[in-house]
Amino acid sequence: MRNTLEWSFRLIATLAAIFAVRGFFLLVQNEKTKKITESFGKDVVELKYPRSVIIIGIIEIAFCCLPYPLSYFFPDTFKNLTDFTIIGFSIFALLGFVLIISATAEKITVIKSEDFFRERNFFGITKIIYYKFIENYRIYKGRYLILRIKKPNGKIRKKIIDTSLVINIDILISIFPQKGVKRRYK
Numbered sequence: 381m382r383n384t385l386e387w388s389f390r391l392i393a394t395l396a397a398i399f400a401v402r403g404f405f406l407l408v409q410n411e412k413t414k415k416i417t418e419s420f421g422k423d424v425v426e427l428k429y430p431r432s433v434i435i436i437g438i439i440e441i442a443f444c445c446l447p448y449p450l451s452y453f454f455p456d457t458f459k460n461l462t463d464f465t466i467i468g469f470s471i472f473a474l475l476g477f478v479l480i481i482s483a484t485a486e487k488i489t490v491i492k493s494e495d496f497f498r499e500r501n502f503f504g505i506t507k508i509i510y511y512k513f514i515e516n517y518r519i520y521k522g523r524y525l526i527l528r529i530k531k532p533n534g535k536i537r538k539k540i541i542d543t544s545l546v547i548n549i550d551i552l553i554s555i556f557p558q559k560g561v562k563r564r565y566k
Contacts, residue, residue: 407432427548428487433479440476444469488541490552495559497552499539509539511559518564525549528564 407430447469451458482502489498496510515528515536527539543549556563 404432404436423492425490425492425548425551426487427490427546427552429483429545430547433483433545437476437479437483440479441473444473444476488546488552490548490555492555511556511561514556514561516562516564517553517556518566519543519553525553 447458447461447466451461485500485502485504487500489500491497495512496508498506498508500506509527509529513530513532515530517525517527520526523542523544525541525543527541529537529539531537541549
């Protein structure tokens with residue numbers, strides 16, 4: 381009886397996790413669609429992560445910091461927490477902080493009337509990327525936008541953007557042919 385109850389609990393927990401992840405991606409897709417329709421006629425468009433990514437980071441931090449007060453208030457129940465478990469929860473809480481910082485700091489600002497776009501990274505450093513220095517772009521597996529950028533010193537660097545969560549990425553891709561950036565298929 382106990383074994384059946386345990387397996388049914390695992391099945392319900394697995395299904396709940398699947399529905400939660402699917403619901404998160406549907407929420408992101410809905411937010412992306414709404415933002416695209418809002419920014420279609422604007423000259424300045426920001427490409428960034430949706431607010432739901434910040435909410436997921438906050439939930440992750442709250443969930444990963446939960447064992448600390450529980451082990452303080454209920455020491456008998458959580459007496460078997462090892463240092464490895466505490467370090468693991470701490471690392472995942474730090475990953476939640478990184479997720480929140482990257483969702484708020486990283487963004488690309490596209491100005492349709494200009495010949496460049498601005499990119500701000502995780503540390504808040506803004507770079508201007510001119511379309512004339514982008515040799516080509518390609519979309520890899522329908523998910524990653526790979527830009528091949530030639531630096532003024534002649535070196536080539538690749539910029540990879542994960543398009544699955546970035547809002548308004550379609551606007552940047554549609555601007556490339558207008559600015560003379562070629563698409564590479566292979």
